[in-house]
Amino acid sequence: MKSINRRTFNNKLAKGVLGTAMLGHMPIACGMAAGQDNKKLGIALVGLGSYSEGQLAPGLVNAEHCYLAGIVTGTPAKEKEWMERYDIPKANVYNYENFDSIAENDAIDIVYVVLPNSMHAEFCIRAAKAGKHVICEKPMAVSVAECDAIIEACEHANVKLSVGYRMQSDPFTNEVKRLVKEKTFGDVTYVSSDASYISRGNPDQWRLNRALSGGGALLNMGVYAIQSNIYGTGTNPISVSAQEFSTRPDYFKETDETIMAQMKFPNGAVGQLCTSHNARGNRLYVSCTDGWIELNPCHSYGPLAGRTSDGNKISFPHKSQQMLQMDDFAQHIKTGSTNFAPGEMGKRDMIIVEAIYQSIREGGKTIPLDLGDMGIVRA
Amino acid sequence: MKSINRRTFNNKLAKGVLGTAMLGHMPIACGMAAGQDNKKLGIALVGLGSYSEGQLAPGLVNAEHCYLAGIVTGTPAKEKEWMERYDIPKANVYNYENFDSIAENDAIDIVYVVLPNSMHAEFCIRAAKAGKHVICEKPMAVSVAECDAIIEACEHANVKLSVGYRMQSDPFTNEVKRLVKEKTFGDVTYVSSDASYISRGNPDQWRLNRALSGGGALLNMGVYAIQSNIYGTGTNPISVSAQEFSTRPDYFKETDETIMAQMKFPNGAVGQLCTSHNARGNRLYVSCTDGWIELNPCHSYGPLAGRTSDGNKISFPHKSQQMLQMDDFAQHIKTGSTNFAPGEMGKRDMIIVEAIYQSIREGGKTIPLDLGDMGIVRA
Numbered sequence: 001m002k003s004i005n006r007r008t009f010n011n012k013l014a015k016g017v018l019g020t021a022m023l024g025h026m027p028i029a030c031g032m033a034a035g036q037d038n039k040k041l042g043i044a045l046v047g048l049g050s051y052s053e054g055q056l057a058p059g060l061v062n063a064e065h066c067y068l069a070g071i072v073t074g075t076p077a078k079e080k081e082w083m084e085r086y087d088i089p090k091a092n093v094y095n096y097e098n099f100d101s102i103a104e105n106d107a108i109d110i111v112y113v114v115l116p117n118s119m120h121a122e123f124c125i126r127a128a129k130a131g132k133h134v135i136c137e138k139p140m141a142v143s144v145a146e147c148d149a150i151i152e153a154c155e156h157a158n159v160k161l162s163v164g165y166r167m168q169s170d171p172f173t174n175e176v177k178r179l180v181k182e183k184t185f186g187d188v189t190y191v192s193s194d195a196s197y198i199s200r201g202n203p204d205q206w207r208l209n210r211a212l213s214g215g216g217a218l219l220n221m222g223v224y225a226i227q228s229n230i231y232g233t234g235t236n237p238i239s240v241s242a243q244e245f246s247t248r249p250d251y252f253k254e255t256d257e258t259i260m261a262q263m264k265f266p267n268g269a270v271g272q273l274c275t276s277h278n279a280r281g282n283r284l285y286v287s288c289t290d291g292w293i294e295l296n297p298c299h300s301y302g303p304l305a306g307r308t309s310d311g312n313k314i315s316f317p318h319k320s321q322q323m324l325q326m327d328d329f330a331q332h333i334k335t336g337s338t339n340f341a342p343g344e345m346g347k348r349d350m351i352i353v354e355a356i357y358q359s360i361r362e363g364g365k366t367i368p369l370d371l372g373d374m375g376i377v378r379a
Numbered sequence: 380m381k382s383i384n385r386r387t388f389n390n391k392l393a394k395g396v397l398g399t400a401m402l403g404h405m406p407i408a409c410g411m412a413a414g415q416d417n418k419k420l421g422i423a424l425v426g427l428g429s430y431s432e433g434q435l436a437p438g439l440v441n442a443e444h445c446y447l448a449g450i451v452t453g454t455p456a457k458e459k460e461w462m463e464r465y466d467i468p469k470a471n472v473y474n475y476e477n478f479d480s481i482a483e484n485d486a487i488d489i490v491y492v493v494l495p496n497s498m499h500a501e502f503c504i505r506a507a508k509a510g511k512h513v514i515c516e517k518p519m520a521v522s523v524a525e526c527d528a529i530i531e532a533c534e535h536a537n538v539k540l541s542v543g544y545r546m547q548s549d550p551f552t553n554e555v556k557r558l559v560k561e562k563t564f565g566d567v568t569y570v571s572s573d574a575s576y577i578s579r580g581n582p583d584q585w586r587l588n589r590a591l592s593g594g595g596a597l598l599n600m601g602v603y604a605i606q607s608n609i610y611g612t613g614t615n616p617i618s619v620s621a622q623e624f625s626t627r628p629d630y631f632k633e634t635d636e637t638i639m640a641q642m643k644f645p646n647g648a649v650g651q652l653c654t655s656h657n658a659r660g661n662r663l664y665v666s667c668t669d670g671w672i673e674l675n676p677c678h679s680y681g682p683l684a685g686r687t688s689d690g691n692k693i694s695f696p697h698k699s700q701q702m703l704q705m706d707d708f709a710q711h712i713k714t715g716s717t718n719f720a721p722g723e724m725g726k727r728d729m730i731i732v733e734a735i736y737q738s739i740r741e742g743g744k745t746i747p748l749d750l751g752d753m754g755i756v757r758a
Contacts, residue, residue: 189577189626189655189657189658189659190573190575190637190653190655190657190658190659190660192571192573192653192660194569194571194664194666196569196666198568198668241622241743243620243641243743243745245641245643245649247568247647247648247649248647258569258649260641260649260651262622262624262639264624268626268627269626270624270626270637270639270653270655270658272639272651272653274569274571274649274651276568276569276649278568278569279568279569279649279666280568280569280666280667280670280671280688281569281571281664281666283664285573285660285662287573287575287658287659287660288659289577291659292659309659359743363742363743363744363745364620364622364738364742364743364744364745365742365743366622366742366743
């Protein structure tokens with residue numbers, strides 16, 4: 001890891017020179033001393049769908065350590081609008097064909113892949129090969145094998161990798177982690193999370209197309225519920241069982257509508273989750289020996305809300321989760337600070353996803369898991 | 380059923396005569412016109428454990444339609460204390476051997492069996508044979524076969540039967556039923572309930588002894604979670620799967636520690652529950668197409684609390700659930716009003732309990748259920 005840090009530092013020095021020519025995009029903080037640590041890193045968003053448009057790009061406007069430097073889109077009509085709205089030079093605009101030439105563009109430090117799930121692996125690997133740090137939107141991919149390929153490509157290219165797990169940078173999530181870690185309410189015995197919404201939109205959307213999504217509610221929202229079971233206990237599950245429910249097969253033709261899963265944790269806690277594209281559910285409940293912790297809403301863009309059994313509220317000023325997430329990753333690149341959502345975390349969750357699908361195929365059988373501390377980040 | 384009502388009415392007339400000699404126990408309401416409908420019915424508690432002592436007897440003090448008329452105990456030392464505290468005449472005190480002679484005691488209208496689960500069937504049947512109306516504490520018994528035997532005994536003796544499901548008379552529960560029935564938040568799509576507490580007490584308590592309890596968390600608390608899944612959707616499940624978790628086998632030697640179950644309902648809703656003797660959990664979440672309903676706490680003695688997705692609270696003045704439950708049953712006997720917890724309801728829940736244990740034995744397999752509207756009370 002030392003060599004990666006050195007490489008990153010050298011990169012930063014090199015880009016700092018360019019930075020002086022692009023001050024509008026890369027403000028140098030006042031009082032900056034040695035080095036270029038406060039230079040904002042340039043992010044290119046790959047895929048300009050609703051998440052990029054509604055969350056990532058607006059989040060970057062106020063980010064401290066990174067900014068929206070470029071776009072990669074398959075829809076030429078979007079180019080002009082985005083260039084104007086975010087002051088993006090033409091030189092930083094790519095399509096899916098010429099994307100690999102981004103390697104030559106030193107204004108781009110990070111490539112954030114926000115494409116349909118089945119395209120994550122290809123574009124993350126191409127980004128790594130172009131020498132760019134990579135953020136891969138969740139779910140990391142549609143198989144564990146693809147996660148491995150992404151991780152390997154990033155390691156081989158000596159670039160940093162994180163998964164678009166915005167919750168890992170959210171203060172509500174981190175407050176739960178703190179309360180669990182410090183055993184404020186004793187030992188965790190039971191955790192329950194729901195991550196669901198009701199989908200009634202365009203039946204041709206990519207999320208309902210297995211070839212593009214790789215799965216339904218479990219891949220889209222279920223990874224949040226898996227994550228909150230894990231940060232709610234502070235440990236990885238040692239087994240999982242699961243069930244699938246279908247009530248609107250005409251709409252959910254190819255992808256899972258509702259999945260429930262149950263997990264056992266090594267510290268004696270048990271957990272369950274429900275994820276659905278046909279229900280509301282946005283909750284986390286962490287039950288401890290001496291009390292409980294609750295978030296509701298828990299997995300949405302905020303403002304979130306929480307409370308504990310002692311009658312206190314969990315409350316923080318609202319900030320863009322996406323801004324916090326990308327700033328955390330930029331700082332990780334710049335200073336070697338914690339990577340709150342490393343590739344191993346995305347891979348671990350995909351291992352659990354595959355075990356859940358296996359359990360469903362095998363009629364609800366309990367599937368043992370041997371994850372150790374994979375993907376557990378103890379900040 | 381007509382004949383039962385007639386018989387009950389005749390009984391009441393007969394007992395009204397006695398009532399005048401026992402005004403201290405059976406106050407006649409002012410303004411009472413024809414008949415003896417406002418005479419309080421006499422209840423005998425069978426088993427003077429903590430639930431009788433802490434909940435049922437105090438609940439009866441303020442009941443409007445019934446009162447604590449007698450006791451049946453296997454502990455002679457308790458007799459004097461109870462007689463004094465509740466002004467119970469010696470003639471209304473029985474032990475388990477002479478219990479059947481209660482048939483000759485017209486001061487006792489209702490026998491409430493509050494013994495360990497495996498003793499419910501025997502004493503409910505003996506009570507029915509003695510010509511007394513019966514309240515059987517939950518769970519109704521330790522098998523469906525025993526439920527059938529109790530129901531048959533009560534039908535044969537022409538006496539009324541209800542299960543000690545206090546929640547069915549609770550205003551919070553009934554508010555959820557109303558909101559579900561009136562589709563205030565649209566159609567129910569998902570329901571989740573927890574009914575759990577952490578048991579660390581005397582390892583020799585009867586609840587941990589399978590011969591007396593018939594099972595662990597599922598029989599004790601799980602029936603509440605089953606009930607709230609059912610009243611949360613307004614329908615019986617059409618299938619169930621389940622898992623058992625054990626983390627403290629030294630303490631839970633013979634009985635289930637934690638069980639999770641998943642259900643499908645005929646109206647398209649899905650449900651899950653967790654019941655445990657090793658976790659806190661006292662919640663109901665009903666997720667509908669246009670909003671949600673939540674109770675927390677949900678299954679305890681109150682005061683309960685609830686809220687809905689529109690920001691409103693569910694709130695009622697606190698009353699003893701047990702008082703409401705016994706008054707509802709007394710009114711059912713006196714006037715033919717709704718029996719909110721009939722024997723069929725207890726039997727239905729035991730069918731689900733047996734299916735849950737079957738699913739666990741069969742590795743989490745989904746067990747189909749063919750319950751129709753069994754035990755559903757639409758008031």
